[in-house]
Amino acid sequence: MGTYEEPTACRTTASWTVRVGGLAGACHPGPVVAVTALMAALALTTGQGAARCALTTAAVVTGQLSVGWCNDAFDARRDIATGRRGKPVVDGTVGVTQVWVAAYAALALCVPLSFGCGLRAGVAHLAGVAAAWAYDLRLKSTVWSWAPYAVGFAALPAFVTLGLPGQPWPAWWLVTAGALLGVGAHLGDVLPDIRGDLATGVRGWPQRLGPDGARLLLPVPLVTASAVLALGPAGPPGRWGVAALAVAGLVAVAGTALGRRRARAAFAAAVAVAVVDVALLLLRGTGIT
Numbered sequence: 001m002g003t004y005e006e007p008t009a010c011r012t013t014a015s016w017t018v019r020v021g022g023l024a025g026a027c028h029p030g031p032v033v034a035v036t037a038l039m040a041a042l043a044l045t046t047g048q049g050a051a052r053c054a055l056t057t058a059a060v061v062t063g064q065l066s067v068g069w070c071n072d073a074f075d076a077r078r079d080i081a082t083g084r085r086g087k088p089v090v091d092g093t094v095g096v097t098q099v100w101v102a103a104y105a106a107l108a109l110c111v112p113l114s115f116g117c118g119l120r121a122g123v124a125h126l127a128g129v130a131a132a133w134a135y136d137l138r139l140k141s142t143v144w145s146w147a148p149y150a151v152g153f154a155a156l157p158a159f160v161t162l163g164l165p166g167q168p169w170p171a172w173w174l175v176t177a178g179a180l181l182g183v184g185a186h187l188g189d190v191l192p193d194i195r196g197d198l199a200t201g202v203r204g205w206p207q208r209l210g211p212d213g214a215r216l217l218l219p220v221p222l223v224t225a226s227a228v229l230a231l232g233p234a235g236p237p238g239r240w241g242v243a244a245l246a247v248a249g250l251v252a253v254a255g256t257a258l259g260r261r262r263a264r265a266a267f268a269a270a271v272a273v274a275v276v277d278v279a280l281l282l283l284r285g286t287g288i289t
């Protein structure tokens with residue numbers, strides 16, 4: 001990274017606004033917006049006050065930005081070498097050094113913002129962010145590529161509950177469902193890129209399973225997460241729990257079937273199941289500790 005040379009186009013022609021646009025594109029904006037919005041909604045519905053909710057949201061967005069930028073900066077050399085489409089560092093709208101600076105700046109902001117929600121909450125969130133950086137820098141190309149997703153997505157709801165008055169631990173089923181959703185998100189995210197990844201030597205867990213293996217496995221963590229959310233809390237699941245489980249099962253199986261021809265369908269199904277699960281969580285509101 002230290003000796004990396006910026007593409008000439010970036011050094012000479014990119015204006016300030018183009019670079020900001022490039023940075024926005026390099027942060028993985030979809031996941032950043034989705035995760036931040038979901039955590040803000042969870043913080044609100046679980047009873048965090050307005051100020052704490054704003055702090056939680058700021059910590060989550062800076063953490064997600066740091067992870068997204070780190071990912072594109074670290075992968076830049078390979079992405080440029082292979083002429084990968086859709087990456088701002090490849091088309092020269094932002095420089096690799098600028099993306100690294102943004103990643104470290106966001107991380108530097110994330111630390112005090114996370115601890116601003118309390119010591120335990122801060123440790124929980126930063127453990128998830130550290131796991132995600134480990135994915136970017138090393139684990140993405142190993143059989144353990146699923147683990148940072150499991151840790152990161154389990155840490156997020158724990159960050160929200162530990163930031164509540166009294167710092168309650170999250171319920172076991174909440175952490176378990178988060179980890180399962182993370183594993184499903186990893187499978188769904190990588191699925192459309194598996195062939196290209198294998199061609200460039202990226203051999204994480206989904207790539208080792210292959211396109212068909214990853215596609216067939218995808219519904220398992222997603223539907224298990226829905227089942228844990230519906231059946232984990234004490235008492236009967238209620239009509240929302242039953243409905244969420246049924247919808248999640250149908251969507252996940254449909255995504256797997258359609259994904260045979262269009263890998264993006266499997267990814268879209270993964271996102272839809274995650275939305276159903278989070279909707280169930282938000283309907284539960286205060287009962288998640």
Ligand SMILES: CC(C)=CCC/C(C)=C/CC/C(C)=C/COP(=O)(O)OP(=O)(O)O
Pocket residue numbers: 028031063064067068071072075125128129131132135140148149152153155156190193
């Ligand atoms: C709490 C928390 C921070 C949780 C998140 C967990 C986690 C491991 C996130 C990684 C997100 C990311 C930048 C994926 C890009 O993957 P890729 O390199 O396979 O995709 P790409 O090649 O398309 O950029």
